[in-house]
Amino acid sequence: MPLMRIDVIKGHDDAYLKKMLDIAYEVQLATFHTPQGDRYQILTQHEPVEMQILNTGLGIKRTQDVIFFNLVTRPRTTKDKQAFYQQLATRLHDELGISKEDVIVSLVPNNDDDWSFGNGEAQFLTGKL
Template sequence: MPLMRIDVLKGHNQDYLEKLLNIAYEAQLEVFHTPKGDRYQILTQHEPVEMQILDTGLGIKRTQNVTIFNLVTRPRSTKDKQLFYDKVTERLEKELAIQKSDVVFSLIPNNDDDWSFGNGEAQFLNGSL
């Protein structure tokens, strides 16, 4: 169950943003095998000055389509993480013309006792999930 935060620059229309969210969610379902309906996404749009996304010395060029994915998630295998990065960037490039160089990922692993989906309960621990 990832909590997915996505940061983009302002200026994209609603169709673009909805497609972006759907692509990420569909890749999550396919690669991480999460149950359908396990969708926790927060999209934030920023003014250009609010996103300083450089290249860490790699020579990567960024455009107005720079997109940052930050996922808090149960532990995932290295293979699954790499497959997720690949699936998302392939579809973003094909369907939204977002260059692969504009997509940045950061995954933060956590454990079952780090989640409560409501009612002050730890559903992974009490058997609800």
């Protein structure tokens, strides 16, 4: 169950944002092999001054379309992570015209005992999930 936090600069319409969220979810399903319906996405829109995303010396040029994806997730294989990065950037580019340079991803691994989905229970540990 990845928890996907997505940060963007304000100015995109609802259809664009919905498509972006749908693409990220579909790529998650395909590359992390999560079950259908395992969708936890939180989108935050910022004023331009609130997102200072430089190129870290890689020569990458950012635009106002920059998107930062931060996923808290169970451990994933390197192959699955790389597939996620590649497919996400490609689909966002192909379907929304977002430059691949504007797609940033950070994964934060955690374990089954780090999740409670409600009721004060750790459902991965109790076997409910």
